[in-house]
Amino acid sequence: MSGLAKFLEDEGLATTLIALVRQQAEDVSPPRALWVPFPLGRPFGVPNDAPFQIRVLKSALALLDRSSGPILEDFPEDAPADPVADDGEGWVCPVNFPKPVAASEGEQLDRVLAEIQELAPWYEVSLGLRGRTTVGASGLKTEDAARYLASFAADMMTQSPLEGVAVADALRLSAEDIKAYYFEAATAQPGSGSPQAVLQWFWFETQAAELIRTLRDVCITSKDPAIFDVGDFMLVDTLGDTPAPGMTSG
Amino acid sequence: MARLEDMDEGLASFLRDWETPDVPGSAWVTPPPAGERRVALISSAGLKLPGDRPFSEGSNDYRAIPAERAGDVVMDHISVSHDRTGFHHDVNIVFPLERLQELAKEGVIGSVADFHYSFMGATNPNEMEAKARQLAGVMKADGVNTVVLAPV
Numbered sequence: 239m240s241g242l243a244k245f246l247e248d249e250g251l252a253t254t255l256i257a258l259v260r261q262q263a264e265d266v267s268p269p270r271a272l273w274v275p276f277p278l279g280r281p282f283g284v285p286n287d288a289p290f291q292i293r294v295l296k297s298a299l300a301l302l303d304r305s306s307g308p309i310l311e312d313f314p315e316d317a318p319a320d321p322v323a324d325d326g327e328g329w330v331c332p333v334n335f336p337k338p339v340a341a342s343e344g345e346q347l348d349r350v351l352a353e354i355q356e357l358a359p360w361y362e363v364s365l366g367l368r369g370r371t372t373v374g375a376s377g378l379k380t381e382d383a384a385r386y387l388a389s390f391a392a393d394m395m396t397q398s399p400l401e402g403v404a405v406a407d408a409l410r411l412s413a414e415d416i417k418a419y420y421f422e423a424a425t426a427q428p429g430s431g432s433p434q435a436v437l438q439w440f441w442f443e444t445q446a447a448e449l450i451r452t453l454r455d456v457c458i459t460s461k462d463p464a465i466f467d468v469g470d471f472m473l474v475d476t477l478g479d480t481p482a483p484g485m486t487s488g
Numbered sequence: 489m490a491r492l493e494d495m496d497e498g499l500a501s502f503l504r505d506w507e508t509p510d511v512p513g514s515a516w517v518t519p520p521p522a523g524e525r526r527v528a529l530i531s532s533a534g535l536k537l538p539g540d541r542p543f544s545e546g547s548n549d550y551r552a553i554p555a556e557r558a559g560d561v562v563m564d565h566i567s568v569s570h571d572r573t574g575f576h577h578d579v580n581i582v583f584p585l586e587r588l589q590e591l592a593k594e595g596v597i598g599s600v601a602d603f604h605y606s607f608m609g610a611t612n613p614n615e616m617e618a619k620a621r622q623l624a625g626v627m628k629a630d631g632v633n634t635v636v637l638a639p640v
């Protein structure tokens with residue numbers, strides 16, 4: 239972002255930016271930057287808190303009134319507690335799935351499809367409540383995204399189901415859509431947990447996460463560097479890479 | 489919590505060791521008075537509309553998002569290191585176009601551009617230079633004189 243700001247300013251546009259990693263803004267030194275002490279992925283603090291988001295945005299815009307720079311200022315507030323979640327301690331997803339297992343390929347897909355079906359009513363509630371969805375990066379139905387990932391995990395010669403989209407991108411986007419579907423459905427339920435609790439649930443209690451880990455293990459054997467990279471760092475985050483507690487085999 | 493000391497050690501050390509590319513230049517533009525600012529939003533979250541071309545590793549181009557479609561964006565960023573749950577709840581946590589429109593109504597800014605944009609921020613910014621300069625011309629044609637940039 240800091241580099242982009244410098245190019246745009248050089249073209250005659252006034253810029254102001256939010257910085258999440260202070261050190262990077264210090265190093266690149268864009269004309270105007272507001273560092274915010276929020277988690278990565280949350281540059282405007284918290285969801286569904288318009289007054290707080292407005293304060294962040296106004297603070298960034300206020301830097302435009304300064305007469306000289308470069309400016310790197312710190313936003314003085316931490317993000318308030320997330321209003322869309324309780325503390326999440328001990329949260330259990332009300333839709334009860336069987337314990338995820340290291341299943342055979344066909345079984346694994348069947349279990350994921352069953353989960354998607356069980357979550358469907360809550361995904362629909364989410365759509366109704368939010369009026370939008372972040373599922374749709376791949377353009378595939380969630381069930382078809384799961385079928386594609388399972389198919390590729392079983393046979394790496396499986397072609398991209400998306401016209402003009404490389405296999406590596408199709409895999410990544412399909413996995414993103416599955417994660418988004420699960421998160422939206424889980425957080426639409428009454429008493430939904432904190433983001434961390436929902437992530438814990440996804441990575442340790444769903445077969446979909448097992449499928450994504452299986453896919454990761456397959457991708458990192460690929461000789462295609464793009465597919466290898468997808469497996470290496472684009473599918474499973476640090477939490478998802480932690481050994482799952484109570485994982486059974488069979 | 490984007491303080492390195494609050495992060496998972498693996499991510500913190502990745503960011504700490506990240507060699508920030510040298511981006512030359514120190515241009516400074518004096519913006520017009522607040523009421524005359526026409527503002528566009530640029531996110532590096534790899535946002536796009538469903539059906540748009542996907543971003544890839546190393547993508548240096550942008551996707552255009554018409555203001556009236558801002559609520560439809562999906563995230564297509566290659567990194568799994570950042571939280572997406574806030575975005576699942578509320579697009580404004582990443583792409584606060586509704587907030588910008590509210591500020592235009594309040595008179596804090598003059599107006600909101602018709603189009604907004606997203607890059608995929610994991611790419612070296614120097615690889616984005618040509619597209620960024622081209623985009624500056626596009627934004628000026630939309631009457632834009634001020635840009636808010638937000639990372640993810």
